[in-house]
Amino acid sequence: GYLGVNIPEQYGGGGGGIGDVAAVCEELAAQGCPLLMMVVSPAICGTVIERFGTDEQKQRWLPGIADGTGTMAFAITEPDAGTNTHAITTSATKDGNDYVLNGRKVWISGVDEAENVLVVARMKDSATGRLKPVLFVVPTDAPGFEAQVIPMEIVSPEKQFSVFLDDVRLGADAVVGS
Numbered sequence: 001g002y003l004g005v006n007i008p009e010q011y012g013g014g015g016g017g018i019g020d021v022a023a024v025c026e027e028l029a030a031q032g033c034p035l036l037m038m039v040v041s042p043a044i045c046g047t048v049i050e051r052f053g054t055d056e057q058k059q060r061w062l063p064g065i066a067d068g069t070g071t072m073a074f075a076i077t078e079p080d081a082g083t084n085t086h087a088i089t090t091s092a093t094k095d096g097n098d099y100v101l102n103g104r105k106v107w108i109s110g111v112d113e114a115e116n117v118l119v120v121a122r123m124k125d126s127a128t129g130r131l132k133p134v135l136f137v138v139p140t141d142a143p144g145f146e147a148q149v150i151p152m153e154i155v156s157p158e159k160q161f162s163v164f165l166d167d168v169r170l171g172a173d174a175v176v177g178s
Contacts (some may be wrong), residue, residue: 002028003038004016004066007046011062018043036158037073037110041065045118047070048135048147052177061116061137072137073114075163085120085133090165092121092134099123099170101136101144105163111147112159114140118176135176144168 005020007013014020021043028038049057055121064070072078081087101121111117119138122131138145146164 003068004042004046004062006042007062007066008050011050011058013042013046013062013064013066013102015136020048034038034154037113039070040074040109041071041114043072044074048118049137049176052135054173056173057137057176064115070116071110071114073108073117073140075108075138076120077105077107077115079104079106083100085122086120088120088133090119090121092123092136094123094126095169097172099136099172099174101138101168101170103165105165106148107150108163109141109158112149116140117145117163119131119163136170137176138165138168138170138174142168142170 004013009015
């Protein structure tokens with residue numbers, strides 16, 4: 001039950017906060033247990049969905065994140081932008097009721113373990129015309145989603161990936177937050 005220590009109890013978690021995740025991570029690290037996907041899936045993705053997701057998104061994804069059956073990766077980093085959301089080039093465009101994603105992410109952990117990836121893209125705000133970051137839950141088996149392992153010299157339990165998004169079509173329910 002430690003995976004979801006920060007997920008609300010109503011979704012099968014422990015109801016704690018990020019400090020509780022830190023305590024669990026410290027204890028696991030002391031025993032030599034891999035930690036990266038614990039930090040990424042419940043601490044990043046779980047927290048974002050819990051705070052900004054719709055009730056349906058919370059019901060759909062948080063129980064699996066809490067018990068480890070629904071691991072989610074996080075994709076923000078890009079070759080020329082790092083994690084600077086003002087410089088990322090992965091784009092989302094509205095097409096009817098759907099969204100279409102195009103872009104590339106690098107150094108994305110755990111894609112091989114995840115059913116979904118929380119992807120940060122930029123999209124034109126219809127009211128202001130400005131580009132703004134938007135979060136999408138993208139299934140790893142979506143048409144147009146491809147992940148390639150990045151060869152690494154270090155030994156690590158989690159592999160790193162380059163992720164390619166080529167005309168990945170998603171429904172409106174894939175958008176997390178407003």
